[in-house]
Amino acid sequence: MLLSHKYQFIFIKTAKTAGTSTEVDLSKFMGKRDVVTPIRPPVAGHEPRNYDLGPASDLQGQSEFRNHMSASLVRDIIGEEIFNSYFKFCVEREPVSKCISHYSMLKNSPYHGEGNSELTWDAYVERGGFPMDVEKYVDADGQLIVDRIVRYESLHDELTEISAKLGFPYSGIKTKAKSGFREALEPTDAQKEKIYEAFAPSLKHCPY
DSSP, X not given: OXXXXXXXXEEOOOTTSSHHHHHHHHHTTOOTTSEEOXXXXXXXXXXXXXXXXXXXXXXXTOOBOOTTOOHHHHHHHHOHHHHHHSEEEEEEOOHHHHHHHHHHHHHHOTTTOTTTTTOOHHHHHHHOOOOOOHHHHBOTTSOBOSXXXXXXXXXXXHHHHHHHHXXXXXXXXXXXXXXXXXXXXXXXXXXHHHHHHHTHHHHTTSOO
8 A cells, every 4th residue: 555645646455456566666756754555575675664653542443554455444544634635546457367366376476375285276266255355445335435446457558647647757567576476277157257246346346
């Protein structure tokens, strides 16, 4: 998650959408007062700062801004005045491709693969547990509370538009974090249908 007072934007991080790479590269433009949350495992060039909230008795039990926190929780912490005035965006991805990426990470990543080395794609789809992020960018009533959902498939072009709007010097995603795990898979029509049914709440806001 990134909170930039310098450029007045909030980046809400979703799963398997190049979120870590985007966060690492955009964090390099952030000001000294801006919030950059920690990434685990750490990534070279990424410097977390200003994420510690201190005593959390009046902050809904939160002691820090977290990497994958929801927009609604960010709003609760910083207040509606700042939240409503800043440009808020996240990234979404075609559901089947997102699930293939998630499965491949669970199976092959040294940081996520413990106990999953024998996991098959069929078993993954059957058990569910897909990387759905709709709760990150809607409120308790299911209403969208970010200003833009960027599509992973057009990430560069859309970030170029956003950077022109906000004034930060974006010139492309250079970091390739958490890459190299993806497997070549051919989901069945039934598997695709099950995934799309599960992602119905997010498809309402970002159709594919």
